[in-house]
Amino acid sequence: MKKNTSIPDTAVDIAEVKKHQLVLKVLLYILIYSFLTFMAIIVLFPFYWMIISSLKTLAEYRLNTPTFWPQQIFIQNFRVAYEVANLGQLFVNTLIVGVVSTILSLIVTVLSAFAFARLEFKGRNLLFGVLMATMMVPGELFTITNYMTVTSWNLTNTYTVLIIPFLVSVFYIFLLRQNFKQIPNELYLAAKVDGTSDLKYLWKVMIPLCIPILITITILKMMGAWNSYIWPRLVANDDAHKLITNGLRGASFTDEANVTNFPAQMAAVVIVSFPLFLVFLFLRKYIMKGVARSGIKG
Amino acid sequence: MVDNRHQWKAWAYLAPALILLGIFSFYPLINTFRIAFLEGYNGLAIVGGESFSFGFENFKTVVNYSDFQVCLKNTLLLCVITVPISTTLALLVAVGLNAIKPLQKTLQTIFFLPYVTNSIAIGMVFNVMFTQVGAGNIVQTAGIINNIIGIFGVNAINWVNPGSSWSANMMVVCIYIIWKALPFKILILLGGLQTVNKQYYQAAKIDGTSKARTFLRITVPLLSPMIAYVVITSFIGGFKEYSSIVGIFGESMGPNGQMNTIVGYVYDMLPKSNVGNAAAAALILFGIILIVTALNFYISKKKVHY
Numbered sequence: 100m101k102k103n104t105s106i107p108d109t110a111v112d113i114a115e116v117k118k119h120q121l122v123l124k125v126l127l128y129i130l131i132y133s134f135l136t137f138m139a140i141i142v143l144f145p146f147y148w149m150i151i152s153s154l155k156t157l158a159e160y161r162l163n164t165p166t167f168w169p170q171q172i173f174i175q176n177f178r179v180a181y182e183v184a185n186l187g188q189l190f191v192n193t194l195i196v197g198v199v200s201t202i203l204s205l206i207v208t209v210l211s212a213f214a215f216a217r218l219e220f221k222g223r224n225l226l227f228g229v230l231m232a233t234m235m236v237p238g239e240l241f242t243i244t245n246y247m248t249v250t251s252w253n254l255t256n257t258y259t260v261l262i263i264p265f266l267v268s269v270f271y272i273f274l275l276r277q278n279f280k281q282i283p284n285e286l287y288l289a290a291k292v293d294g295t296s297d298l299k300y301l302w303k304v305m306i307p308l309c310i311p312i313l314i315t316i317t318i319l320k321m322m323g324a325w326n327s328y329i330w331p332r333l334v335a336n337d338d339a340h341k342l343i344t345n346g347l348r349g350a351s352f353t354d355e356a357n358v359t360n361f362p363a364q365m366a367a368v369v370i371v372s373f374p375l376f377l378v379f380l381f382l383r384k385y386i387m388k389g390v391a392r393s394g395i396k397g
Numbered sequence: 398m399v400d401n402r403h404q405w406k407a408w409a410y411l412a413p414a415l416i417l418l419g420i421f422s423f424y425p426l427i428n429t430f431r432i433a434f435l436e437g438y439n440g441l442a443i444v445g446g447e448s449f450s451f452g453f454e455n456f457k458t459v460v461n462y463s464d465f466q467v468c469l470k471n472t473l474l475l476c477v478i479t480v481p482i483s484t485t486l487a488l489l490v491a492v493g494l495n496a497i498k499p500l501q502k503t504l505q506t507i508f509f510l511p512y513v514t515n516s517i518a519i520g521m522v523f524n525v526m527f528t529q530v531g532a533g534n535i536v537q538t539a540g541i542i543n544n545i546i547g548i549f550g551v552n553a554i555n556w557v558n559p560g561s562s563w564s565a566n567m568m569v570v571c572i573y574i575i576w577k578a579l580p581f582k583i584l585i586l587l588g589g590l591q592t593v594n595k596q597y598y599q600a601a602k603i604d605g606t607s608k609a610r611t612f613l614r615i616t617v618p619l620l621s622p623m624i625a626y627v628v629i630t631s632f633i634g635g636f637k638e639y640s641s642i643v644g645i646f647g648e649s650m651g652p653n654g655q656m657n658t659i660v661g662y663v664y665d666m667l668p669k670s671n672v673g674n675a676a677a678a679a680l681i682l683f684g685i686i687l688i689v690t691a692l693n694f695y696i697s698k699k700k701v702h703y
Contacts, residue, residue, distance in 0.1 A: 132497065135494065371515055
């Protein structure tokens with residue numbers, strides 16, 4: 100470089116080339132930012148449209164030329180949505196199912212993850228392998244027989260049928276076992292020497308050390324209840340047990356004259372989406388922990 | 398040495414999970430296989446004490462059923478269209494995000510947003526965006542998407558209303574599935590990009606390699622394990638596609654059920670006590686998933702750089 104600068108002509112050339120490179124670089128960044136902005140708009144647009152539609156009056160929604168901001172904010176839609184879709188009852192149902200199944204699922208998951216991570220028994224690896232293999236199987240294969248089982252036990256339209264059949268998730272056992280395994284075995288052996296029982300050790304040492312992943316499981320399980328559609332739709336379709344997603348899809352916002360109240364429908368969608376949005380805002384990092392390990396949703 | 402007392406204790410810890418998995422996972426797996434091969438099995442007849450012989454009757458019925466052929470065609474097309482497009486878009490977004498500094502975190506947050514949503518609820522939003530409002534021939538509002546394409550001089554299309562064409566429906570469903578698939582893929586691919594050794598790029602820069610060549614010769618090969626992973630998971634997800642379509646069209650699965658999928662078919666048959674057909678269809682789905690996954694593994698063994 101230094102040698103070149105002594106020759107004026109080459110210096111000009113280099114400056115020229117550098118300028119050229121700079122221009123290219125700027126152009127490249129303009130391209131990248133435009134593309135990302137364009138994609139971001141596409142990602143955000145449905146949310147934007149959902150929210151502004153939920154705030155419009157039906158008359159405004161039905162205008163020939165769409166408005167991109169409500170002329171008059173019509174909060175009334177949310178009251179209509181709440182009443183038409185019976186959202187209060189749906190919310191209570193979903194909360195009961197979500198909380199009970201999360202607590203039970205945590206207990207079962209912690210116990211079995213502990214056994215797989217710390218206790219030694221014959222056929223441990225084989226059993227774990229078999230469990231992992233069931234994750235490959237499409238859920239429909241289970242659902243078909245489970246549907247027959249719960250029908251023959253007369254369990255349809257109960258909370259039990261919503262909570263028990265899909266309570267145990269092999270994925271959560273796997274997730275927690277990986278975490279348990281990272282806790283040094285020396286701690287366990289030391290506790291054994293001190294005469295601490297397994298259960299006490301699990302409760303006092305292992306669980307506190309794995310709180311983040313337990314929070315992840317809790318969030319995923321609660322979101323599972325909130326978002327689940329297929330199984331609840333199949334086995335619990337009465338008003339007293341209907342879950343929120345099923346209720347939302349089933350609610351009719353169309354009147355006798357075949358006019359659909361889209362703003363009210365969008366208001367219902369906003370209400371159902373809102374808790375998920377809060378989870379996204381405040382608990383995102385916990386979900387990403389689970390996502391990074393698998394594509395399983397909810 | 399493992400003593401017997403320990404053995405017993407381990408099984409006690411596992412008992413709740415194993416009992417539940419036994420009843421609701423292992424037994425169903427075996428039973429669903431059995432039902433699929435019981436000829437003409439249905440839930441009502443079994444109560445009457447009828448017995449069934451083994452055979453391929455259910456599979457023959459399902460495969461020859463025109464509704465199922467529609468479902469199969471839809472499901473395959475959905476996968477073939479959405480997986481390459483969403484993977485390419487996600488790859489471009491991830492590479493773009495990785496190249497910038499200002500606004501990186503904000504944009505990353507935005508791109509993750511669709512992951513934490515309810516697919517039925519947002520499907521309903523997509524329906525609204527594509528729906529024409531108005532009764533009969535008097536269309537009042539063409540729907541926001543028609544308004545937007547109208548700016549470019551494209552005539553309004555009947556996307557989702559009664560009487561809409563199969564290809565229009567297909568396009569809406571594909572757009573929604575691609576939109577929904579982006580966050581997970583971007584997350585995985587961006588995570589992969591951030592672990593790629595910077596030295597490869599520096600070496601390429603010194604050699605004067607062009608950006609496009611660097612992307613194709615360095616970025617894509619180094620990312621290939623992650624790309625293979627997202628392709629496999631999205632193929633599996635695509636074959637099980639159901640709730641996105643319910644979100645857009647409701648239980649009817651499109652005008653005359655023309656957008657139905659294999660999973661949709663299974664859930665049509667089940668409450669009608671056509672359990673044998675449902676089981677056979679589910680096994681066909683399982684078979685397809687196994688074959689496609691094996692194929693993906695086979696191709697990635699050859700192409701993936703580890």
